[in-house]
Amino acid sequence: MIRSVVRAVGSALPRRIMKNSEFEATLDTSDEWIAQRTGIRQRHIAGPDETTASLGEAAARAALADGGLTPVDIDLIVLATSTPNNTFPATAVEIQHRLGMRHGFAFDLQAVCSGFVYAVATADSHIRNGLAKRALVIGAETFSRILDWNDRSTCVLFGDGAGALVLEAHDGEGSVADRGVLAASLRSDGTHKDKLYVDGGPSTTGTVGHLRMEGKEVFKHAVGMIADVIEGTFAQAGITADDLTWFVPHQANKRIINASAKKLGIADEKVVVTVDLHGNTSAASVPLALDVAVRDGRIRKGDLVLLEAMGGGFTWGAVLVRW
Ligand code: UT7
Numbered sequence: 001m002i003r004s005v006v007r008a009v010g011s012a013l014p015r016r017i018m019k020n021s022e023f024e025a026t027l028d029t030s031d032e033w034i035a036q037r038t039g040i041r042q043r044h045i046a047g048p049d050e051t052t053a054s055l056g057e058a059a060a061r062a063a064l065a066d067g068g069l070t071p072v073d074i075d076l077i078v079l080a081t082s083t084p085n086n087t088f089p090a091t092a093v094e095i096q097h098r099l100g101m102r103h104g105f106a107f108d109l110q111a112v113c114s115g116f117v118y119a120v121a122t123a124d125s126h127i128r129n130g131l132a133k134r135a136l137v138i139g140a141e142t143f144s145r146i147l148d149w150n151d152r153s154t155c156v157l158f159g160d161g162a163g164a165l166v167l168e169a170h171d172g173e174g175s176v177a178d179r180g181v182l183a184a185s186l187r188s189d190g191t192h193k194d195k196l197y198v199d200g201g202p203s204t205t206g207t208v209g210h211l212r213m214e215g216k217e218v219f220k221h222a223v224g225m226i227a228d229v230i231e232g233t234f235a236q237a238g239i240t241a242d243d244l245t246w247f248v249p250h251q252a253n254k255r256i257i258n259a260s261a262k263k264l265g266i267a268d269e270k271v272v273v274t275v276d277l278h279g280n281t282s283a284a285s286v287p288l289a290l291d292v293a294v295r296d297g298r299i300r301k302g303d304l305v306l307l308e309a310m311g312g313g314f315t316w317g318a319v320l321v322r323w
Pocket residue numbers: 028029030033034037038113152153154156214215216217218219222252253256280282310311312
């Protein structure tokens with residue numbers, strides 16, 4: 001059977017780093033509150049010349065370089081983002097153009113913080129169905145552009161950035177020993193819309209809007225939903241938490257990450273945490289964390305890696321990959 005194998009990984013971050021202490025000048029908050037409640041210490045914030053397309057392109061180029069590839073080798077781009085450069089056309093198509101590609105196809109995928117997990121599962125389906133041979137799967141966001149910078153309950157949490165994987169078709173045996181995407185579980189439930197949403201859009205207000213979140217409510221649902229899809233993924237693959245080499249969760253809050261790992265029986269030393277460095281970068285958080293853990297030598301060929309995310313919608317999902 002065809003398996004979608006990870007060939008390469010890359011990432012890109014805006015130049016400007018914003019430390020927690022910088023909020024203290026304008027908001028009733030503190031480095032201590034932010035770090036204690038979330039694990040976040042800093043985030044990157046895009047400058048005027050940095051956009052979702054430019055960060056996505058830079059992450060894509062880094063992944064291509066990592067794989068010894070050029071844009072000619074790619075026939076599909078899936079970009080997970082909730083902060084596109086324009087309402088349309090898809091920012092993925094702009095990235096395709098920036099890479100000098102006039103072949104293949106590209107589209108955006110909107111599942112907020114779960115976007116990258118959805119995008120990996122979607123690219124994997126296209127590869128296994130024969131629609132594409134080698135895909136760039138990108139998560140790129142500029143959430144700083146949709147934050148209400150006067151709302152301390154949200155603006156301290158998010159950051160900008162991009163990460164990318166190259167997935168390519170390989171023959172597999174059909175067993176859990178194969179390299180590549182082994183299992184995926186995706187969910188959504190619109191009854192929770194009002195807990196995490198943007199209060200604008202092209203068809204309603206005609207404006208971009210600002211992110212609104214009832215953080216406590218999101219937190220309350222997150223751990224159970226995350227555990228559900230992960231258990232579904234384990235059942236599909238016939239594995240348990242002990243078989244995992246690495247757990248790479250969505251980086252929203254260190255307390256959610258710890259509680260999820262504990263509920264699932266995943267040992268602390270298997271958990272990749274980068275929320276301290278990047279904050280919550282929505283669809284970019286999982287590939288940014290993957291890139292860090294590959295670069296520092298933690299994730300290696302043959303490792304069993306579990307990706308997970310949960311976010312606005314609600315949407316949530318998990319993907320199991322043998323690296
Ligand atoms: O990526 C999508 C998924 N999103 C998430 O996963 C976010 C999930 N939620 C969270 O991470 C947490 O709920 C937060 C970090 C947003 C908040 O943490 P919490 O422990 O749930 O705090 P809380 O909302 O219960 O607020 C506790 C107190 C409140 O004050 P009172 O009412 O107790 O007097 C807030 O007003 O902390 C206050 N507060 C702050 N204080 C200082 C809220 N934001 C801040 C702030 N600085 N930035």
